[in-house]
Amino acid sequence: MKEEMFCEGVTRRDFMKACVTATAMMGLPFAMHTQVAEAVEKNANPAVIWLHFQECTGCSESLLRSSHPTIASLILDMISLDYHETLMVGAGHQAEQALHDSMKANHGKYILVVEGAIPTKQNGIFCKVSGKTALESLQHAAEGAAAIISIGTCASYGGIQAASPNPTGAVGVRDIIKDKPIINIPGCPPSPYNFLSTVLYYLTFKKLPELDALGRPKFAYGRRIHEHCERRPHFDAGRFAKAYGDPTHAQGYCLYKLGCKGPATYANCSVQRFNDVGVWPVSVGHPCIGCTEPDLLFKTAIAEKVQIHEPTPFDSYAPVDLKEKGKGPDPLTTGFVGLAAGAALGAGAMLAKKLPGDAQEGGHEKDE
Numbered sequence: 001m002k003e004e005m006f007c008e009g010v011t012r013r014d015f016m017k018a019c020v021t022a023t024a025m026m027g028l029p030f031a032m033h034t035q036v037a038e039a040v041e042k043n044a045n046p047a048v049i050w051l052h053f054q055e056c057t058g059c060s061e062s063l064l065r066s067s068h069p070t071i072a073s074l075i076l077d078m079i080s081l082d083y084h085e086t087l088m089v090g091a092g093h094q095a096e097q098a099l100h101d102s103m104k105a106n107h108g109k110y111i112l113v114v115e116g117a118i119p120t121k122q123n124g125i126f127c128k129v130s131g132k133t134a135l136e137s138l139q140h141a142a143e144g145a146a147a148i149i150s151i152g153t154c155a156s157y158g159g160i161q162a163a164s165p166n167p168t169g170a171v172g173v174r175d176i177i178k179d180k181p182i183i184n185i186p187g188c189p190p191s192p193y194n195f196l197s198t199v200l201y202y203l204t205f206k207k208l209p210e211l212d213a214l215g216r217p218k219f220a221y222g223r224r225i226h227e228h229c230e231r232r233p234h235f236d237a238g239r240f241a242k243a244y245g246d247p248t249h250a251q252g253y254c255l256y257k258l259g260c261k262g263p264a265t266y267a268n269c270s271v272q273r274f275n276d277v278g279v280w281p282v283s284v285g286h287p288c289i290g291c292t293e294p295d296l297l298f299k300t301a302i303a304e305k306v307q308i309h310e311p312t313p314f315d316s317y318a319p320v321d322l323k324e325k326g327k328g329p330d331p332l333t334t335g336f337v338g339l340a341a342g343a344a345l346g347a348g349a350m351l352a353k354k355l356p357g358d359a360q361e362g363g364h365e366k367d368e
Contacts, residue, residue: 188289255288
């Protein structure tokens, strides 16, 4: 398998770089990258069946546009992608035969990847492939799967199809399948490296990574986007963009008041970013829409602010926009207020320091 991969133009350097990247994303020690690489080489071509339901194929497109090395090259050589309606050459009866052959030959061992929501109303008639509803296809394919990866917010939670009034009764995989390990990789689209790292973790340790309450791997969805956002210093200082195209927007001020959901969204977008050029929505001036959260994406307006603890800076910070009329005290006033506050704090500290000593001395005198 390793020799075949190198013949396809993937160098050993590129291969090891991908393993190191995945190891770092999973929060594993650097030395573990050799174990990850060995697992990939030893577990040559594990079978993967990829089903499409109610979706836009954006998750597959995101996967294909990755690099260092290109996931389109690496992932297709690392796994045996036996069925994928968008990528496979075969069509019609040939494609359907490949699906059933793989499910039979790899029963109990293949990884099932689901992209898109599953409609359930009227027995699921709103999505059919080869005469079978998405509901039937999912249930049948899940029977022989070792594990299921729900890629994208649609497969994880229902996505835009599940938005009110949800006419097709769209739901995520976890709402239907209850007897199989399920890993959610939400996002619209998700980072392809979150998917790759999950697959490598499973191949390396023969188990699922640690998941949160929503079934997401903690190594990718364990912290809020807000914690590592490059606009966070502006948030802490109380500098917020007022409108799109406004100077405050162009200067990179915090987008919270424009509806940024970063403070309530768990994902690694602000660290991993997209397209391998260091960009993500917030870096180019658009608020985070909370696409990894089931209660935010398509359920709250983009401009709607999320409720968070202390959305404004602490009182100890200097007021912002001092030069704007009516926006706060002038610098001279601020200076006097600061001096007065400092004197009051100093006097209070001296008094607090003195009182316990006096009381203690008085107590000893009474005891004597």
